[in-house]
Amino acid sequence: MSTAELLSVRNLHKKYGAVTALRNVSFTVRKGEVTALLGDNGAGKSTTIKAISGAAPADSGSIILEGQEVSLRRPADANALGIQTVYQDLALCDNLGICANLFLGRERVLWPFGILRDVDMEAEALRVLKTLRVNLPSLDTHVSSLSGGQRQAVAIARAVLWGTKLVIMDEPTAALGVAQTAEVLRLVRDLAAQGFGVILITHNMHNVFEVADSVVVLRLGETVLEARKSELTPEIVVGCITGSRTTVGGTA
């Protein structure tokens, strides 16, 4: 497994009016690894993700992608650099089919008129779904008739389809049952095994210890823990989240 640095976040600061959301967030994401991002409500997880995905840029601090500092002012900037976010609400159009959702906003078309090349799109979609080992019904099935896990798989497959290096997932298992959670976690592991960097935001400690390679904990807008999973126990992580424990080993 490669351990090259993919994304490095340094000293992010962000204020919303009088409220300081981020005061000093720094962490590193490696290629082929799952980095779990944890923290209590209001710890700054969402704000950090918005900064990386370009939805709401930070006030100061730097984001370094593959050794180069990048400017992420809009979601399109992040997408162009290969950073895709799978939002908690999945951002799918339920009235469209699986394939239409996978290519939404990036349809393959013929000129003139922008005629949809459905055959080509379905072929490419099938190829990607195969590499992800995702099993879905016929690709023109409306997303509205899929299960929660299948919908999650469509959202993840879409992120992968768009030439992605880093996939950010916001609470992917929050609304899922046991079997579907296992399937999505399997998918997360597969993504990392294929060389993608993955940031996984979750509240579920069990998920963290099942799939993460490294763990980052935010508290009150600061990074309070960044460590390999192997150095950690759930008690240490929970202690850092709640603030009952402030330092671990040499990492702070």
Added chain:
Amino acid sequence: MTVNAKDMTSTTQTQSPVRSWTQKLVQSSDLGMAPVIAALIVIWVVFEILNPHFLTPRNISNLSAQIVVTGTLALAETFVILLGMIDLSIGWSSVVAAAVFSVTTVFLNWPVWPCVGLGIGASVIVGLLQGLLVSRVGVPSFVVSLGGAMIAEGVSLAMLTPHGGSIPLSDNLSTMIGTLNIAPTWSWILSLGLFAVFAGVMVSQHMGRMKRGAGEGHSVFFVKLAALFVLLVAAVGTLCAYRGVPWLLLIFLGALFACAFVTKSTRFGRHLYAVGGNAEASRRSGINVRFIQLAAFTIAGALVGLGGLLDAARLGVASATVGDSDIMLNAVAAAVIGGTSLFGGRGSVYGALFGALVIASVTNGMDLIGAPSSIRFGVEGAILLVAITIDTLLRQRRLRSGRV
């Protein structure tokens, strides 16, 4: 999810394709055209029993011309409703088109084709301005189009009142389109030729889908295609037994198929449905939501202009009283009865055809049996309420299963 996918395939494989298709329809939260076609059959059977003149070639020919204006305006409304919005200005905006056309042809004596362009262009401007307010400023479409309707009414009256409120048309184009039919021989050649092209495209698409293991089974597909062919032969045969296919109908069907192409086969159409289904997700996917909204109102404007000119051609006069009639409400009702969801993102332009057929059939049938307008309005209103109730219940079914 692997388990679920297996479940799905096994249930569909153990049944006949037709049975699984009906089952899908019953359990589906998106019924498509099925309810409106069922309603149409009921309406036709009832009126045929009440008055045997209802299904005669002559009356069917009348009916086919009566659906044209409502259908064209419903087509316009469908683009806006697919976004989850509404355009209340289509009635008066269509009068603006007719007024501009009649003033320029009759009083300025300009050649007829440029005047067609000016008439439609006037309605396009109405749609464009409304679209700008809706998409750029974010004003609710209901209010924008209410204001737009009033302004269009003012413009129409300013042009028509000095001429007594209506301007009779005498140009050859309006007369031909408004009153003449395509000779039976040409009707057959045209319709069979178009069907051959249509069937060719459908079959090649179907084969492509089957190769990838997608789409519906052979039997369902060919039954549908054959049913369509029988329907076409019956319709053209009936019309030719009278005088042939009315020019009005041909133009409406041409507009319908053009809209079907745009909404089903192009990227713009895909984005139209996407924005109607989930505007926020569309925006995050990089779709220019504002442009889609502006374009939908503008296309609606063009179709409204066409509808206004067809109405003037049919009546032989550009008249301000059209705007006061129930032309706009009929169009909205036709779109909704045709299965286009007022919540946005669901429906089809073909709904405009079937919805217009329902409305026109009730109007025509009631006239035929000599029923007063009071009963006609009651029946049309009841059908509309049934349609919107089905739409709402289906949406609740989707919401219950966690799918918005």
